[in-house]
Amino acid sequence: MEIGSFFEINPATVKKGGEASTLHLSQVDKYGKEHCCYTASGREAIELALISLERERPDIRKRCLLPAYMCDCVFLPFLHRGWELVFYSVDRELEAAGEEIFRLALEHDPGLIFIHPYYGADTCAGLRRQLAGLRRSGVLVMEDVTQSYYLEEAGKDADFVVGSLRKWYAVPDGGFVASDIPLAEDVLETGEEYARERLVPLVQKWEYLKEKERRTGGALTAGWLPRKAEYLKRNRNLENALDCYQGVRRISRISAEILSRVDEEGARRRREENYHALYQHICGMKRLWAILPEKETHAPLYLPVYVKERDSLQRFLAGYGIYAPVLWPVGEENKDFLQGDGTYIFEHMLALPIDQRYDAGDMEQLAEVLALYEKQPVIGIRVDVNETVATGHIMRCITIAEQIKKLGGQVLFITADGQAEELLARAGMEHVCLQSRWDHMEEELLVLREVLKLAGIKTLLVDSYQATPAYFEELCPLVKLVCIDDCFEHIFPVDVLINYNAYHIRFPYRETYGGKTRLLLGTDYVPLREEFSVKQIRDRDEQSGKKGFSVLLSSGGSDAQNAILGILQRAMQTEELRSVMFHAVVGVYHPQGDAIEAFAANYENVKVYRPCHDMAGLMADCDAAVSAAGTMLFELCAMRVPTVFFQSADNQRYDREFFEAGERMIFAGDMTQDRDICIDKICEGLKRLVADAALRERMKENLGSVTDGKGAERIAGEIMRL
Template identity: 45%
Template sequence: MEIGSIYEIDPNTFSDAAAYDASVFTLKEIKKYNKIHTAFTGSGREAIALALKAITKNRPNIRKTALLPAYMCDSVFWPFERGGWELHFYHVDKQLEAEKENLFVQIENLNPGLLFIHPYYGSDTWKPLRPMLKTWQSEGICIMEDVTQSYYLADTEWNADYIIGSLRKWYPVPDGGFAVSNEPFPEEFCAGNRSFIETKLDLLTKKWNYFHTSCSPEEKQEQKKAFMAKNREMEEWLDHYEEISPLSKESMQILSGLKEDQYKNRRNENCRYLLQQTIGKTKFSPVFAKENTIESVNAPLYFPVYAENRDDLQKFLVSQGIYAPVLWPVGKENEKLLTQAEQKIYQQILALPIDQRYGLSEMQYIAQALIEYEGVKSPCSDVPCPLPQIQDTKSEVIAIRADANADVATGHIMRCITIAKQLQKKGKKVLFFTADEYPFELLTKNGMEYVCLHTPWNQMEEELPILCRELKKHGCWKLLADSYQVTVNYFDCLRKVCKIIYIDDCFTALYPVDLIVNYNAYHLRFPYEKAYKGKARLLLGTSYVPLREEFQLSACPSYKTTGTLKHVLISCGGGDVYNALYGILIKAVENRELSSCIFHVIIGSFNKNAAKLEALAKEHPDIMLHYNVSNMAELMGQCQIAVSAAGTMLFELCAMQVPTVFYVCADNQQYDSDFFANENRMLFSGDIRQNREACIDKILTNIILLLNDENMQQQMKRKLHEVTDGKGAERIAEEIVNL
């Protein structure tokens, strides 16, 4: 697990940035400042530079003397120096509040033209002195406020003349800063630096690939070294950049798609959790530990702590994969002016990552690392421990390890959700563990709790330390695994922590597990009984097909379609890697023999071709797109026939007795062709991976054949009825409970 460091960028979030309309760009959070003019820049320091130019132009007689806090990033000083401003500093205390007496004396003696204020780490550290701002403004002092660490700060009077901030510190963008004011900004933008933007995008997408592609640990390390070195190079270049660039269209496009409220809530949750975990420690303590201060903290940039030996703590956290930056190194402009309290701030403060990439599991991981650093033995040690004797079986937590993304079909996690619901009915708590956040919407929709491991989905052995720790932490002594990426060593390690149930579709190895499930009819191809005799309990055959309750025959009403129109259901799973839906539909709408058909098309959560399908549906009213179908059985029951990729959905169609045309698109589906095609249970159209066009043509031929042969449809229905009764999930859950 890695927590912190630079953001990664999904390359799909800025695919057509050149066409983005910059004139409509805005951000909800910036509207709260209630200023007339807004300017978006390449960085926070460029926003300062633009604001200073505006001040000089709007207030030509201003004294170019600026009073800034002594605790500040030195990059803030540079725009002032380049603009010919004389810098002076006021002091701050350990709570990061301005020292009132010192500030008043400085203002009286200097009569500065500009006062620069900075609410630190999501707390309005200027709240006690905000009433004075209007007084100083009436005396001709311009107030500039930097909200870079407190972008989400709320319930505050935003009465500064200029408010600036960095956006690139908060979000996965190559550049970003802003300035707002009631005074106009000059047109001081240069053309922008495309080389910087393109290089930055390249390195941040490389970090995305670092997390989401598979390669050896050595290659991973080389990738990381490369993009981190390039990032340092780009930041050094920016330090010497004196132009003012406009915000890039790539950043606008990414920012316009962000869920700011959701991100704010996530940061607040993370902040509150770490606050609870860090109070009362001896080697470190939260900066904002006073009761009245805690309540005022709003979704900060980082969670700050004071550490007795800051560098030692930082190194320890790095060894645990946690990257906490030092904010900030002392600048040459103020290094000789610091009070003893300010020197300690610079020497002891460390910023813990709490941004929106992370949730409870990552915060627990950070808290556990801090506890270990404190010297308290961790209950989540990686040292293997024997399985505990659980006395109260009602309180046990059953873990499920599954993924769903553009490469992993949603059928895996859906069948696990079905089993999970049956476990919940039996009074068990269920907790999902996923490699990434892709399945969260699906899990949330189904009321499931989950923990994100933030690990490569296709390199499962890399997740073992964190997964073992999380299993112990949450009291999970049984684990249901559903992935083709598992290894014998993976299960060997996990078996030291919990009992293991594995859904095994392919019999690729003899796994050290306690319970094997293969509900496919083709399980007879494999020597399960001989291989696992005396080693694992076996649940084999179609009586264990884990269909959702809506497909249980006792609960399903009999739907009938009336009228001359023929309704055809088409589904290709969650991702549709081979773009089968579009290929089928574009030919179907041009085929006269299918002119009386209505095509009900299920769009999976990870379908990258949804936009093309939507455009096609707009041109052809006989195409009806369905998203997030809440009752699949009902939709199936309204259709005369179906087209589907092989997999669990074929069993669902059996339960609903829907005559079906199917094809194969994955290794685990290849044996389905034998069983379902046998005795004409369904019509097989080939493997789309081998010849896409031929497979699609065969699908169209079989659709026409099946629609025109009602006798074949009736024969299919009788045979499909015999395949499953839909109660497999209940049987699996019972076996897991009794394991």
């Protein structure tokens, strides 16, 4: 069985339909408004309300206060009709401060205030006194009850009550607006064609689910599998068309007839039961928790929860056929107004389905999957970054961590000091600092043991050249151990060992470790960031409006030999390279970062990134690259960028054999041995690439076959299986 997503419709229940004008729903009638109109959607209900308001009050100030936590489709009718939007904030309890609304009302003098009680709770209760005062001064109030359709406290004191019915019932279209202000029903268009079109994917979904039920174990033949993709695509296209539509349609006869037969009280009661059942199941969970108090919530649209790793849980649930939506994606209109609690809501909120299609058994099934997610292992990652340890180490660990999260695992980074804090925070990773010396790792073992115990870590990935066999020996009784080993300088007592470099064949890993350690060797395990595996690789030679030749410069996080500045200085003195556009990526720990920026200020064709937040995008825009050896060479392979590379650390000495072979890249030597000669060779290599388009094309072709970009996914899978 599947749980969630849009409603399905049994075609046998669809009848010709009656007149929308005869439709009455008790949950809409309860607002006690003189006028009511049923529309094709909630968005169109808002549009009709605005048209009616502008007719009734042609001098209305077309400025509206809205909550920053809102679906961007709500903004569309306001923008269509030329309204200015002013946003007020909502806290983590989904409540707005009446004082802020009063202040904004005084400051902006709005004609309308838009409120939204969230998820079946009267989260606007604290506003209603201030709103009553503002209404007396001439400001109107519109209340959207789409998430709180059954809430008794909602709507009665608003000038307009609007909502979406298709979110609550199995209908192809449906929304409503109720008001004491006359509604401009003369503008209504027919909605029959749209309803017939949208009925198709709803029926297709019903047929798909019924066929799935009939199959033993829920397995479908291959012929049925594309049907799900088909109805999902069709529904998505119709939703997009709805957003683009600027008129107002009357609810269709099909939906009006279905709604005339709907058991409103039965649906309310089932939602209420499901909500309370699931709420009790999630109480006490640590990775997710309910946002609103149980007793204050009444038959909501969903059960909203905050999740530490929201996207991870959403993917995990989908793997079990449970589809929990994110409400909502951030819109262009409100993105610049989000901060603090507002940002937290959009990043951590997930809506768990509890509607009337499901019963207690379904809620039990959903709860079991949530409990399984709650029990997923905690993976520790021990890594550092500083002036000596290049950022490549922590970046590859972040990449692996992201894949672990996709599989439902929890990740805790463990560092010696606080230098990685900003980088890990930006990546959304939890971390703990040992307050130890990064280059004396055995000294940290006492504190590390306590961290492993308190965090419940069962598996530890270590990425450090400072880790010794004795370090791992001490940890063996406590956790499963995984290490990244580039050099084969020690034999480590670990459960999994990773060396994704092509030169791993130089070392007798299999003979040495035998069957005791799981070996992940070779380029199938290159932990490329996801942007390099899914990025659309553009043809850089045919970009419209592209001028000149662009080169990416990178030397690793620390650049101990100050290679970037040296290359730039030499290039500006070289006739063939003076007109090349250089994009220099400078790590946050680069000791000469200020000097590089000062140098670049004298040249229009030198741009410095400190740091670069979209490396794949930058690579895609460049014709060639200069890079130190290491993981970045594999990223350049994935993006098919012709590259001149050099050695900048001892552990890179074997990269030459693989990357120079088969006309993949050009090797310029060892920067640590003779900096000047190496820089000369780099410039010579660049001159070749600038002048020889055929060479660049051959290199691109050769680079494309090095890695498929799924290495981090494979590593994460192995770690989760330990």
